[in-house]
Amino acid sequence: MHPSADFDTSSLKSYTVSTSRTNLDVRKSNWTSLWFANLIQYFCGLQMSLYFTSMWPYLLKLDPTAQLPFFGIILASFSIGQAVGSPIFGTWTQKTESFKVPVATGLVFCCVGNILYGILPTIMWEVQWLMLVSRVLIGFGAGNLSALRAYVAASSTLEDRNTAVSLATGSQVTGMLTGPILQTAFAFIGDGVRVFNTFDLDAYTSPAFVLSIVLIIMAVMIFFYFSEDYAGVIDEKKEDSDVIIPPFDRRAAVVCIFLWFVIQTIAVNIESLCSVFTIAMYNWTSHQAIVYGGYIETASCALSVSQYLVIGLTRVGKIDKRIQILFGCIVFCIYYVVLLPWPFYPESLLYNPNVTDGACTYEWCQYVPKIPFIAYILVYVLCFGIAFPYIGNSIGTLFSEVLGPRQQGTMQGVFAFFGSVGRCAAPLVTTFFFNSSGYTWVSVEMLTFLIIGALSTCIFWKQMIPLELIQKKESISNNNNHKV
Template identity: 35%
Template sequence: MSQSSRSFDKTNEYERESLLNLNEQSRRPEDAIFENRKTDWKSMWIIAVMQFVCALQISVHSMSMWPYLLDIDKEATTSFLGWAGAMNCLGNTVSLPLFGLWNQKSMSVKWPGICGMLIAGFSQLLYSSAYLSPGSNGLVIVLVSRLLTGLGVGNMAVFRTYAATASLPKDRMKAISMQTASIITGFSVGPVISAAFTFLGSHGIRIGVLRFSMYNTAGFAMVILCIASCIALLIWFNESYVGILGKSVLESDNFVIPRYNVFALFVCGYSCTIATVLASGIAIMSSPLTQALYGWSHAELITYNGILNAISCLVSILTSVVLSMTLLQHLDKRVQILIGSVVFLVSQVLMWPWSFYPGPLRSNTTENGLDMCPVHYEWCEHTHQSPHLVYILYAVLFMGVAFALVENAAGSLLSEVIGPRKQGLIQGIFGSASSLAPFFSTLAVMNLFSEFGYGYVILLQATFTIVEIVLVILGWSQLVPVKLKVVEKSDSN
C-alpha cells in the first residue's frame, strides 16, 4: 500500500513538473523584459500616415497614366506603359536597401523619411509638367519621374522597419496591420484622387504656362502633400524602439538571439513579394484592360476604376481592422496567408476568359455596337469578355481581402522570424526584392497583355499563387517566431 502511495505521489509530482514545463514553454524568455515597456501608438499612427502618403505617390496615376501618355504622344504603346510602371519598381529596388542601411546605421526614421518625401515630391512635379514637352521627350520625362518616385518612396523600408521594431511582440500584429491598411488605403485612394479631377477634362484650366487637367492635377496635389508630410515628421514624430533588445540587455539577462531560419525568411519574403506583384499587375493593366473589355472612355476608366478602388479600400480597411482588433488577431498567421492565397486563386479563376462568357470581343463590337478593343489586339478575335460583375469581384476581392490577409500575416511573421534585433537592412533587402520582382512582372504582364491577351496574365498570376501555397505548406513547421535562448553565465563569458 505504501509502495502504491509512493508511486501515486511520484505520478502527481511528474504531472506537476509537466504543467510547470508547459507554462514555461508558453511564456517566451523575452516576455519578462518587455513587461515594463509600452508601444508608442502616437508614433505608430504617424508612421501609418506616412505609409499612406508613400502609397499614394505610387498609385495616384495608375488609372490616368495611360490616357496621359496618349495625350503627350499619340504613338504611345501599352508596352511603353509597362516600362513607365516598371520604373517605379526599379527605383524602389535601388533605394529600399539604401534607406534600410541608413536606418540600421543611424537608428533614425525622421531624416530618411523626410529625404524620401522630398524626392517623391520633386518627381510628382516633374510628372505633372511632362505635357510641356509633347512627343517622345515628354514620355522620357514621365519615365524619369516614375524612377524618381520609386527612389523617393524607398523610405517605406524605414517606416516598415519602425513598425516591426518599435512595437512589442503582443502588439506586433496590430502595428503591422495598421501599416498594411495604410498602404492598401493609399493604393486604393490614389486613383480616387485622380478620378476627382476628371471634371477638369483633358484640356483643363490654364494658369500662365501651367495646365491643370484631369491627368496631372493630382500630381501637383501630391507635391503639397509631400511637403506637409516632411513638416509633420519634423515637428510631431518621436522615435521609440521598444521592440529591440540591445546587447547590454541580452548580456545582463543571459539571453541569446538565435540565427533566423533562412527558408522561413524566404517564404515570408516570397509571400509579400507575390502579393505586391499581383497588386501591381492589376493596377497597371486595369486601364487598357477595361478599355478593351468594356469600351470605356478615358474619363470612364479613370472614374469607374477609381470607384472600384474606393470600395476595395473600404474592404481592405475592414479586413485589417478585423484582423487586428478582434479575436482573429490570434489566428495562425500561416492560416491567414493560405486563406488570402486561396482568395487570390478564386478571383483569378473567375477572371479567366471562359468560353461560356460573352464574346469573342471582336464580335461584340458589331453585335452590341460597343467600341470594344479600341486599340487593335489580335487576341480580341478569339478572347471572350469577363462580365462586369466578375471584374468587380476580381478587383475588390483581390485588393480588399486577399492582399490585406497575405500582406498583414506575412509582414508580421517576417518580423517575428527575424526576431527582436535591428531589422533595417534585412527589411530593406526584402523590400528591394519585392520591388525587383514587380519590375520584371510588370513588363511581362503588359507584353503578355498586348501580344496574347489578359488570359495569359491571369495564368501567370495563378502560377505564382499556387507556388506560394505549396511553399507555405512545405515550410509550415519552420514558419514560427524566433525564440530567445537562455544561456548560463559561464557560457556567455
Template identity: 30%
Template sequence: MVTGTTCNFIIEEDREKPTQETAWKPIYIGGICSFIQTVQFAIFFPSMWPYILTLQPDLKQSSFGIVVAAYSFTQCIFSPFFGYWSNNISQVRLPMIIGFIIMAFGNLVYLSLQFWNDHYLYVMMFSRLIAGAGSGNMSLLRAYASTASTSKDRSKAIACVSGGIDIGSMVGPALQLLFTPLGAEGITTLGLKIDIYTAPALLCLVINTIGLLIVQLAFVEKQIILDSADSSAEEDVPKKKLINPCMIAISVCIMTRFTQQFINTTVESIDVAFTMMMFSFEKEKAVAINATMHTISGAIASVLYLSFIFTGIRKYLKECLYSVISLVIPLVWMLSTYPYNFYKDNVKPMINDLTTVSIWAYYAGFIMVFGVSFSIINITNTTLYSKVVGPRPQGTYQGFYQMAGSFGRMIAPLLMSATYTFFGPRIPWFILIGNFVVIIAAWIVLRKKMVPFEEYEANRVRCSVADTNV
C-alpha cells in the same frame, strides 16, 4: 551546441528609464506616413496610360510598361540602402525626411511634363525613377513598427503600418474621382494646366509637404534596446549573440510579398487597357470605374484594418492559415476571369477569337482581392516575417522585404505589358495562375518552418542537445 537566450524588447526615450510598453504614438504616426507615401504612388495609375496616350497616341502598351517599372526599379535599389543607413545611424527620422523630399522632386518633374514638346515617355519615366528612389524609405516604417512593439502587440503595430500602405494603395486611385470633373480640357492657372491627368501630381506635392511636416514636427522616435533576461542578473556577463533566423521561412515570406506586388502591379498597369478592350469602355469611363472600384475596395480594407487594430479580432488571425487563404482568393479570381475559348461572346472588334469575361466576375473578384485578401495578407505575412526575423534591428531585413515587393512591381509591367501587347490577356493570366499555385504549394509544404524566431531557436537548441547526447 547552439544556445538560446530569452529576449524582450524594451522601449525607452531615455536609456536610464526603460519601459516595456509599445510606442503607440510614433507607430500611429508611422501608419499615417505610410498612407501618405502609398497614396502619392498609387494615385497616378488610373491616369498614366490615358495621359501618355493623349501626349503620344502611337505609344504601345509594352513601352508604357517601362514607365511603370521605373518607379519600382529605383525603389528596389534604394530600399535596402535606406534600411542599412537607418541601422547605421540608429534612427528612421532623417531617412524619412530625405525620402519625402526626393519624392516631391519626382512629382514636380511629372507636373512639368506638359511643358515638354517631345520625349514625353522619357520625362515621365525620369519622374517615376526619382519618386521611386524616395519611396525606398517605406521599409523603415515596417522596421520601426516591428522593433518598437512588444511581441503581444506586434500584429497590431504591423497592422497600423500595413493598413496605411494598403489603404493608401486603394484610396490613391480612388482620389482620381476628384479630378474627373476637370476632364481632359481642365483649367489653366498661372500658365499651369490642371486637368484629370496633371492634377494628381499637384495633389501629391501637397501630400508630400504634409508628410514632411508630420515627420519633422510630430514624429518623436523612441529608441529600442534589446534586453537579455540572462544578462539582467549579471551586468558583467556579455550578451549572447542571436543565431541567424530561418532563411527558408524568410524566403517564403519574401516570395509571397513578391507575388502579391506582382499581381497588384499587373492589374494596375493593364487594368484600364484591359477594361477598354474587354468591356468596350472609353478612356474616361475606364479611369472613372477603376477609381470607383478602388474606392469600394479601400472602404472595405479600412473597415478590416480598423477592426483589426481596435478590436480583439486579431487574436483569432493565425498568420499561416490566413496567409494561405489570402493567396487562394486571387487564384480563384484569375481562374474565373480567364477568357476561355468555350465562352460564347467575343470582344468587339474581334481580336484573335478573344472571348469576353463576365464584368461581374471581374469587378467582384477585384473587390475581394484588393479589399479583403490583400488587407489580410498585408498583416499576416508581414507580422510573421517580423517574428521570423526575431528581436534584432530589422532595417536591413525589412529593406529586403520591401525590395522583393519592388522587384515584383518592376518585373510585372515589363513582362506582363509585353505579353499583353503581343498575346492578349491569356498569357498574363496564365503566368499569374502559375505563380500563385507555386507560392501556395510552398506555404503548405514548408508550413512547419513558418514559425517565430523564438520557436525556431528553441527547436535548434533541442536538436543540438539531442545530437550531443547521441
C-alpha cells in the same frame, strides 16, 4: 553563425518576458509615432497609383507623338526607382539605428519628383524623358517604405506588433487603392489656370503640387513626432540582457519574401490590365473602363480597408498567420480560376480588329469565351477585397516576427526590393501574355505562383514562426538558485 558556447542552446524557447532583464513586458508602443508613420506610408502608397489614370492623357497633351512602348517604361520606372531605394534606405537605418533622417530624405526625393512632374508644361523640353526621371525620383524616395516598416517593427511591443503591422500595411495598400479615386477628384479643375504666366494648375499638375506641399510638411514633422525609443528591439551590446538573439531562419524569411513578391505581382497585374481587360471582354470604351472600373475598385477598396481594421482591431488578427496566408492564397486562386476560359461559359467575345475602342481587337478574341460579367464583378470585389488584407498583413507581420526583436532595416530593404522587382517585371510578362493569348496564361501564371507560395508555407510550416530567443546559461542558474 551559431550561438556561442556560453549559452545553453537546450533552453531554446519562446521569449518569456517575466523572467528577462530586457524588460520588454514593461515597454510601451509609442502610438503617436506609429500613427504618423502610417500616415507617411499612406502617402507613399498613394504615389504608386495616383497618376495611373491621368498619366497617358497628360503625356499626350505634352507630346502628341508619344508612343505606348515608352509609356510602359515610364510606368515601370517608379518600381525601378523603388527597387534601388529600398535596400539603400533599409541599410541606412540599420547602420545608423536612426529613422528620422532617412525617412525625411525619402520624402524630399518624392517632393522633388512631384514638382518636376508638375512643371513639365513649363519646361516643354524632352518631356517624355523628364517624366520618366520624375517617376524614378518619386519611386526612389518611396523606397523609404523599407525604413518605415523597420520602424514599425522596432517601435511596437511584441503584444502590439500584430496591430501595428496590420495598420501600417493597411495604410500603404489604402494609399495604393485610393490613388486613382483622388486623381478623379482633381478632374473638376479641367484645363485650370496659368499662375504667374509660368506654371499650369490643371487636372494633371495640381495633384503633384498639392502632394509636394504635404510631403514637405511631413518631412519637417518627422523631427518632432518620431520617437526613437525602440520598444520592440533588444540591443545585446547596450542592455543588461539575459537572452541572446540567434540568427533568424532564412528559409522562413525567403518564403515570406517570395509571397510578398507574388502579391505585388498580382497588384500590378490588376493595375496594368484592368482597363484593357474590360474593354476587350465587355466592349467598354476607354472612358467607360475608367469610370466603371473606378466604381469596382472603390467597392473592393472599401472592403479591403474594412478587413484591415478587422484584422488590426479584433481577435481575427490573433489567428495563426500561416493559416491567414493560406486563406489569402485560396481566395486569390478562386479569382484566377474563374478567369480561366471554361467551355461552359456561354457567350463569345465581340471580335473587331478594325476599331481601336469598344471591342476586342486581339486574334485570341475569336476563340476565347467571355467571362460572365456578374462573376467577374463578384470575384474582383470579394476576392481582392478580402485576400489582400489577410495575406498582405500576415506576410508583413510574420516576416517581422521571424527576424525577431532586432534592427530590421537591411532585411526590410530586401523585402521591399523583391516586391519592387515584381512590380517591374509583371507588366512586361503580363502584357506579352495578354497580347498573344489573352487572359488564360496570365491566370495560369498567377495560379502557379500562388500554389508555389501555399506549398512553401506548408513545407516550412514549423520554421515560419516568431524567432525563439536563447536564455543565457547564467540566467538559468540564477533562476534555479532563486527557486531553491
